[in-house]
Amino acid sequence: MHFASDNWAGAHPQISENLTRRAAGFVAAYGASDLDKAVEETFSAIFERQVAVFFVATGTAANSLSITSMSRPGGVAFAHREAHMIEDECGAPEYLSGGTRLHAVDGELGRVDPRKLATAVSEFDPDFVHGGRPVGISITQSTEIGTVYSLAEIDAVVKVCRDNGLPLHMDGARFANALVSLDTTPAEMTWRRGVDIVSFGGTKNGCWCAEALVVLDAEKADEIRFIRKRAAQLFSKSRFVAAQFEAYFEEGLWLETARHANEMATRLADRMAASSKIRLAWKPQANEVFAVMAKALMEQLRSRGAVFYPWKTPRSFAGRIAEDETLCRFVTSFATTPEEIDRFGVLIAR
């Protein structure tokens, strides 16, 4: 019963096999191989327009270099208070972007509140040299707490961007999970609405290490070539990422693994909803389930083999957890089985 994180799972067999298949032979390094180029074309096909793709080592790198590419001296970028780049990246976005400040914006259920966002941005006069100036906005899709921005909710954020002339970044560490949750297309979820740059994550959804910046603005793309290399994020044997993405996209594997992960989350949520010992914190929309339970129960479940961790209470959920309770996160993935869920269901049903 492994619910610790989707990055505790290994690699999907088809991805692993493709790596083996692509291991032989000589090809150009640093992204210049035919395979690299073919995969870049696949990205363009999937996004329904010519995009520039930059493989990087980690989601933190994708986020940090996105911020770097948007930033200017004295820059302030806006993100949800509980966004990964604020909570979990050790200051990498600030460090790599030359000191861009990340400004936390609140919002229910992991989503930036567009009115609060507009207010936060409006507090910075872009011409006032002392306060810093807005340079971009970032949203996470799906969010850190397993919810998803609807297309209309993305539109509302885009409106703030447009009103203020700001680019929009999407942290898509769990892009596929959001995509299948919304039953939409990459184009609809991104550039057709107004997203400018995407941290496109494959790692959590079945790859070993497959993260990419997907950039829609060709001019920025050229700059990012140098931004990436300067940040020591240009792989030499780049095809090892390309080979992962090749298998990832083949015959919709990525959507299948994401759909599976989401279904497992729903199944888990159903078990929880049926339990009197545990309560769902909010309805999961992707592959993460958050639940409140007694601390004693948490210990008991863990001692019986369930692997999961407590989670810091989101500000918008404050006051809804009793003293002897705790909020816990459960993450499902391509590798989660219905059997595991059901075994866990039995544990909480008892």
Added chain:
Amino acid sequence: MHFASDNWAGAHPQISENLTRRAAGFVAAYGASDLDKAVEETFSAIFERQVAVFFVATGTAANSLSITSMSRPGGVAFAHREAHMIEDECGAPEYLSGGTRLHAVDGELGRVDPRKLATAVSEFDPDFVHGGRPVGISITQSTEIGTVYSLAEIDAVVKVCRDNGLPLHMDGARFANALVSLDTTPAEMTWRRGVDIVSFGGTKNGCWCAEALVVLDAEKADEIRFIRKRAAQLFSKSRFVAAQFEAYFEEGLWLETARHANEMATRLADRMAASSKIRLAWKPQANEVFAVMAKALMEQLRSRGAVFYPWKTPRSFAGRIAEDETLCRFVTSFATTPEEIDRFGVLIAR
């Protein structure tokens, strides 16, 4: 006839297979798995002392974070003029270390000249705030041009370090090739002589992406945890690197692949030495061969399927190449076959 670079080769089958073997199941992320820890122990066994190991994405990252860990405000680090970190890393060491200057030192055949090094260091008064202050020295083993520092030559560099209280970094992107060339041990080639931190590369020697900082000073190690994460270089599914190193070290695979690559380089050099059309620039000691030939011949050879590139003339070799000639680099790897060499030998023998 692929001699473009050792990073044009893919992954060694045993490494590829191990990745597949390790793909299944759930394990802790971010380097906390049993496999990660076991591989760290293997490193300690190989180095014959407890070392701290930090996987990173690229050799550039390993070098840059090594420099970062050694540096202080106003820092100046010393390296060979043609070192990778000076010539080929797009300023990553300077950028990631907060502006540490890389000071180029000359020396014959890719090796820092210890006397010139001592002079260069002595030109910086560590107490004089205007000039910057020495913070470390870096050598590359094997060097960018396929030569190797003998143990005595390392000793001579260490002496300069000790005389000036400076730490010594070894860029070991081709560590194994140097090791088998010298027929020595990792301990002898590093800390027993006075090397403090190693960029330990596995990628060029048969892995997909397996680079590590190997740190001998435990205090620095703790700092590097944060230095690495802040630089967006901490892999989540870290075991995919661990699995590569596991296979890499198993039954001496890494020494075998390095020995093979070196032997192929020697074989290639022998073919060149026997040719009247081409001349060896200098004797290869690892897995890179440099040769001078007519530009016309270069084009001819390439049109007949030999893949290799011209190389910028090292300062110490200046004046030894005619107007119509060019210096070219040939790199061998675990995947180079004697047949390829021999086919090339035929081409130049004609």
Added chain:
Amino acid sequence: MHFASDNWAGAHPQISENLTRRAAGFVAAYGASDLDKAVEETFSAIFERQVAVFFVATGTAANSLSITSMSRPGGVAFAHREAHMIEDECGAPEYLSGGTRLHAVDGELGRVDPRKLATAVSEFDPDFVHGGRPVGISITQSTEIGTVYSLAEIDAVVKVCRDNGLPLHMDGARFANALVSLDTTPAEMTWRRGVDIVSFGGTKNGCWCAEALVVLDAEKADEIRFIRKRAAQLFSKSRFVAAQFEAYFEEGLWLETARHANEMATRLADRMAASSKIRLAWKPQANEVFAVMAKALMEQLRSRGAVFYPWKTPRSFAGRIAEDETLCRFVTSFATTPEEIDRFGVLIAR
């Protein structure tokens, strides 16, 4: 009626005259002159212990380099939400310190709430590489909104520092105003309580440009020499700052100018308290007065020659200003005259 800011005033005549007196003759540059050294000794006398003093160009520089000297990779520093370094320094502390994050802590009346501070610090596990780690705490004395930490309140902050092994920085852009307000000594207000480093400002209190880092830890001091030069903050004709501080400290001029400024603030507050048109936002303790008035009145007063500006409502004062009202700041200085105050008093009394 100039209440815009204490940096709208010029230089005190005694300081100006001393600059003229010190203008002639040759002395060593970069802080090595006898005058520089004598002033450094005066600092030590005033602080009642040997301190290291570093002149810098601006208060922002003093704050940013203080943060730099305390920081480490992945560092997070804590300051009041409305602190100058958060609100008004264009990201300089983050930029100059290599990306240190400034974490905003709330508190009534411009002072960090020690309990909230303790909670904020406790949310960062110094060993958890993802979240960043606490590296220091900063308080502003007197605060951005004209209040002062009592000695006991400083003690409460120091306790949080000690409990967490963190250094304490004091932004003393208005150090003297706080000092005379508390009727205490520099030693009592700083190191005897546990302050480690002070941004010591003379500019707002009658100098042209006289800012210094005052450092109590000798080891850090040596590092700051390089931190300062690397940040382009080492003056060549350093004596022009030394000459200002020489006059500043002579026969207690600095305390006299601060006392005068504070008295003018009290006088102004008294006039406001007596007015029915305007209400004091909170009791001034140094040289800044904040008042709430109708927007229409603000315009009227400004049209009659009073120079002052609206101020962003502090979070702890939210909800206490009506729609048609505005919060305004009035700053007094060595150059403010009782006559100006009284003229303004007449305006609001009408």
Added chain:
Amino acid sequence: MHFASDNWAGAHPQISENLTRRAAGFVAAYGASDLDKAVEETFSAIFERQVAVFFVATGTAANSLSITSMSRPGGVAFAHREAHMIEDECGAPEYLSGGTRLHAVDGELGRVDPRKLATAVSEFDPDFVHGGRPVGISITQSTEIGTVYSLAEIDAVVKVCRDNGLPLHMDGARFANALVSLDTTPAEMTWRRGVDIVSFGGTKNGCWCAEALVVLDAEKADEIRFIRKRAAQLFSKSRFVAAQFEAYFEEGLWLETARHANEMATRLADRMAASSKIRLAWKPQANEVFAVMAKALMEQLRSRGAVFYPWKTPRSFAGRIAEDETLCRFVTSFATTPEEIDRFGVLIAR
């Protein structure tokens, strides 16, 4: 006999007096005062076109922020090997510009050799992500060793800039000394030839602290507002710099002080030329004289009250100093008197 440096002199009486004159009264801070604006207009008049002017604290700041404004990720800037920004700024340009590399170019007598410059630039392919890319060129006028680029020599450097699409920075720490030496105008010496940005120094020529970036490209100018503030280089009582420049430019004071300093250098050189004990290293063109003498003589002269220092031998002068000799620098300034020179002349004539 003070020849240590022009920054050992204090402030010119007219500049000092103007500071006193401007000390009274309230004016807007941060460069918004009428005086600041008037001085900016004076700069435009002097440069014969609308320029943007940014006061900063030090010449190092002016240089570093110029480089920052020109740079891009992976940037390499070119300057003479013995340029101040390479030799004497503790890595500030690299640090403040996010890691831009300074590439040393040789040239006789302190001037960049245009052919060597062209070669150096050509070694970087602006599209090759590994090597870094050229972002700008910097020359020093007058140079670190007291020589001056003729207008034709500037043209030759500009040609390299234009051939490569690179901006040109002029480090004018001793701008006035070069100007009067060439008997030309600021416009002729800068933008009419192709200089884009100038570090305009007043400090060494009679001010206390008056350094400015003078920027010809309006678009860059807006960016520099933030670059400056982010670097903690925006003075609050900015008029104290404005007041210095006001007096500096009044009735050509700056040209007069520079002319005086240059004349004193010529007088000193004449005394040396007439001496058999000492020899001029090269002909001075501005306010610095370099001479070779026996070490014993140096000690003797210093013991008799002459203040001057040895200077590191420029690469282009290597081999021209005997073992028992030393190269020394003598700097003259507005404050140097003919009497001092003559007294020194007597010492070396004996």
